[in-house]
Amino acid sequence: MPDTxxxxxxxxGHYGYDQVDRAFLADRVEQFRDQVARRIAGTLSEDEFxxxxxxxxxxxxxxxxxxxxxxxxxxxxxxxxxxLAHIARTYDRDYGHFTTxxxxxxxxxRLEDTPDILARLADVDMHAIQTSGNCIxxxxxxxxxxxxxxxxxxxxxxAEILRQWSTLHPEFTFLPRKFKIAIxxxxxxxxxxxxxxxxxxxxxxxxGGTMFxxxxxxxxxxxxxxxxxxxxxxxxxxxxxxxEAMVRVYNEYGRRDNIYxxxxxxxxxxLGTEGYRAKVDAEFAAMNRARYRLPPETVAAIRARFGTPDxxxxxxxxxxxxxxxxxxxxxxxxxxxxxHPHRAPGHISAVISLKPAGGIPGDATSxxxxxxxxxxxxxxxxxxxxxxxxxxxxxxxxxDELHALWQALRAADLASANIGLIGDIIACPGLDYCSxxxxxxxxxxxxxxxxxxxxxxxxxxxxxxxxxxxxINACGHHHAGHIGILGVDKKGEEFFxxxxxxxxxxxASVGQILGPALPEDATVDAIARLVDAYLVHRTGGERFLDTxxxxxxxxxxxxxxxxx
Amino acid sequence: xxxVRNNRREAGGSSVITANRLLDxxxxxxxxxxxxxxxIADARIIPNADIEAAIAQAAARQQADGLVGxxxxxxxxxxxxxxxxxxxxxxxxxxxxxxxxxTPVAELEAHA
Amino acid sequence: MPLLxxxxxxxxDWTTLDADAPLPATGPVIVPLSRLxxxxxxxxxxxxxxxxxxxxxxxxxxxxxxxxxxxxxxxxIFRDGRAFSQARALREHLHFTxxxxxxxxxxxxxxxxLLRCGVSTVDxxxxxxxxxxxxxxxxxxxxxxxxxxxxxxxxxxLRRLLG
Ligand code: HEM
Ligand code: SF4
Numbered sequence: 001m002p003d004t005x006x007x008x009x010x011x012x013g014h015y016g017y018d019q020v021d022r023a024f025l026a027d028r029v030e031q032f033r034d035q036v037a038r039r040i041a042g043t044l045s046e047d048e049f050x051x052x053x054x055x056x057x058x059x060x061x062x063x064x065x066x067x068x069x070x071x072x073x074x075x076x077x078x079x080x081x082x083x084l085a086h087i088a089r090t091y092d093r094d095y096g097h098f099t100t101x102x103x104x105x106x107x108x109x110r111l112e113d114t115p116d117i118l119a120r121l122a123d124v125d126m127h128a129i130q131t132s133g134n135c136i137x138x139x140x141x142x143x144x145x146x147x148x149x150x151x152x153x154x155x156x157x158x159a160e161i162l163r164q165w166s167t168l169h170p171e172f173t174f175l176p177r178k179f180k181i182a183i184x185x186x187x188x189x190x191x192x193x194x195x196x197x198x199x200x201x202x203x204x205x206x207x208g209g210t211m212f213x214x215x216x217x218x219x220x221x222x223x224x225x226x227x228x229x230x231x232x233x234x235x236x237x238x239x240x241x242x243x244e245a246m247v248r249v250y251n252e253y254g255r256r257d258n259i260y261x262x263x264x265x266x267x268x269x270x271l272g273t274e275g276y277r278a279k280v281d282a283e284f285a286a287m288n289r290a291r292y293r294l295p296p297e298t299v300a301a302i303r304a305r306f307g308t309p310d311x312x313x314x315x316x317x318x319x320x321x322x323x324x325x326x327x328x329x330x331x332x333x334x335x336x337x338x339x340h341p342h343r344a345p346g347h348i349s350a351v352i353s354l355k356p357a358g359g360i361p362g363d364a365t366s367x368x369x370x371x372x373x374x375x376x377x378x379x380x381x382x383x384x385x386x387x388x389x390x391x392x393x394x395x396x397x398x399x400d401e402l403h404a405l406w407q408a409l410r411a412a413d414l415a416s417a418n419i420g421l422i423g424d425i426i427a428c429p430g431l432d433y434c435s436x437x438x439x440x441x442x443x444x445x446x447x448x449x450x451x452x453x454x455x456x457x458x459x460x461x462x463x464x465x466x467x468x469x470x471x472i473n474a475c476g477h478h479h480a481g482h483i484g485i486l487g488v489d490k491k492g493e494e495f496f497x498x499x500x501x502x503x504x505x506x507x508a509s510v511g512q513i514l515g516p517a518l519p520e521d522a523t524v525d526a527i528a529r530l531v532d533a534y535l536v537h538r539t540g541g542e543r544f545l546d547t548x549x550x551x552x553x554x555x556x557x558x559x560x561x562x563x564x
Numbered sequence: 565x566x567x568v569r570n571n572r573r574e575a576g577g578s579s580v581i582t583a584n585r586l587l588d589x590x591x592x593x594x595x596x597x598x599x600x601x602x603x604i605a606d607a608r609i610i611p612n613a614d615i616e617a618a619i620a621q622a623a624a625r626q627q628a629d630g631l632v633g634x635x636x637x638x639x640x641x642x643x644x645x646x647x648x649x650x651x652x653x654x655x656x657x658x659x660x661x662x663x664x665x666x667t668p669v670a671e672l673e674a675h676a
Numbered sequence: 677m678p679l680l681x682x683x684x685x686x687x688x689d690w691t692t693l694d695a696d697a698p699l700p701a702t703g704p705v706i707v708p709l710s711r712l713x714x715x716x717x718x719x720x721x722x723x724x725x726x727x728x729x730x731x732x733x734x735x736x737x738x739x740x741x742x743x744x745x746x747x748x749x750x751x752x753i754f755r756d757g758r759a760f761s762q763a764r765a766l767r768e769h770l771h772f773t774x775x776x777x778x779x780x781x782x783x784x785x786x787x788x789x790l791l792r793c794g795v796s797t798v799d800x801x802x803x804x805x806x807x808x809x810x811x812x813x814x815x816x817x818x819x820x821x822x823x824x825x826x827x828x829x830x831x832x833x834l835r836r837l838l839g
Contacts, residue, residue, distance in 0.1 A: 052785055167821075170823055171793050174760065251757060291822045
């Protein structure tokens, strides 16, 4: 085993707090302690308390309170991961659930314990601020940021700027509805920018700085809409001013009479892209731009709080990796499916699958969290990223150490070679936990991943994204699944509706409903037939999505409903 | 705070009353006025004709009893102990189907 | 109802009129937006305020504003955050320097947000505990974004030093 890398003073991959940030979090924890005390004493009614607890990520779910902890732009360090493991052991039932919004949820929290939990989180510079409520939520980011070969700009510094700017924003904390921002710095969209309230794509500006392409009004839920392109080349110094204008127009004109029509996507559709843009431009012109200017010195100061990995690998790192792959076919397969090219020679990004065959997508036990924290220290500068596919990434791994990493992961049941394949299913908590659900998502995911457990079979089927939501809120992104599965309720029993042809990326599209919803016990078989039909009809190197786009729904419809 | 999905009550049937505890969020079932249990088998079964009045009575004292979200749940007619008619309420009553070890009964035994 | 300014209860010199009450010829009065013309017809020098609904466009006050000493914005429910934007627009677009009063049902937990959007006084909703509001006033020492109060930035960071 190589020596443990010395943890640098500043965390690699995310902003390092200073005393002022810590004092702020401490104040915030005390504020919530006070609010909880007022609720327990009865001076705050449940109706008054609910938005306050939601602003701290605390939901009341089916069985207990659920606490959603922010992992800003999906990056956490080993110390933070160990604290999450500790909280899982002490206050929950020994596990946590990583979500598609790069957060972590605990499902069995007690209201009384929450102030203490938030205090423990604050000890490691973490919080649950704005992980719920009608405010600007955790900003999500590319899981390969700062590492990917195809990246133009590392978007995490700007994601941090947006995190700070939106934190307890005085004007935008009681919006018509929740507000989600995603930011990418690569032309290959890995953040679903077009499915967010605001999607930002960062790119280099001619003067050497950064500028942004802006998308607005995308979203899932009951009205899935691909976001519209609002403007190109937004200069960095206008980033906050322009977002202020965009959100302000939404705060003033977004609908508040019907929560299903309250998202910004509905406003943008109602005003039209031109109409919305005109209002934003008018606000942008009327506001005090100097006040909201983001000067390069501020960006530099925040960038300076990020630790940078000291990347150097032995000259023969790639050769060592190639040798290990030749010697071990199982490792070779995992490298094929679970890694991503790194910009630095001799390095690679490794994806840790939280999707074991038959397991609960996104769940990790406290023991696994501790192991991952140790492996991150040993191989990846202590940095861990959460993906919107509910997996984890070690961003900067030396190629000559990859085999050792894989062996350690395998020993902890964390080495499923299924990233981007049929076993890599997104599932929301569904009716097993969620009070809004119509049907259970997790058991369908478990049955599917068990059925397609064979790594050979998964590789033969090739890239395919199955996404499951337990109700139309679409937390499981079913609209953006190549195969989407939506739980519906028929007279108190669970049924599942299939959609085909969705895609989250640069070629974003919304899946189309295939036909009548299926009973729970017929759903997994129907999907197996659907996959068989694809295998029969695909040509060349077609992905499932390509075959569907070429041939249309009819043959899949036959496959699903013919024998039913 | 009544939940539409749970108001699938028929005129003739029977229901039980449920809520979450304020302090820990856990699900409870009404045994008698002011007395609640985490085990649905302990719940008193109320004819649907009387259920709205019983819910209103329970709701009136929810802060004092440390409860939130009181509502009624229709149960199968002949089942004793009571079994809710919807999947959702069965999961609330018997725990998440994906963690058979987390049933309310198992929890009670673990703490006994 | 008790009036809060800077975290402390202060006397309220204003009379708030509804749609029908007769308009006194003198003294500080707050008229509803629908009666603004009537209010403006009073002798110059008589202090006038206007109460606007949460969906009013601030720009419609542009011509009357130099004659107004007070604008009351409202939170019909605390979750309706439009008045935050109205207050900010009054300060930032129209450079209003008079009193902005929050009415309706804001929560003490929103106090700092109100102030940072330019609100100066809060007409406390019935049943409020002034101590809770006072605590909210001093809770945070830092904010992470500029506001119309123009607080001092801490170095080149986004942070602003409050209080
Ligand atoms: C278990 C408690 C949860 C509740 C009560 C909940 C509630 C909701 C609701 C009501 C919506 C629809 C919002 C709208 O359209 O206005 C929504 C959307 C969404 N939720 Fe959740 N959710 C939960 C868990 C999750 C989890 C675990 C994830 C991540 C895995 C998640 C990610 C999302 C995403 C990505 C959307 C779609 C965003 C959009 O509409 O643009 N949620 N959620
Ligand atoms: S999609 Fe529905 S069931 Fe699933 S987590 Fe979201 S709200 Fe709950």
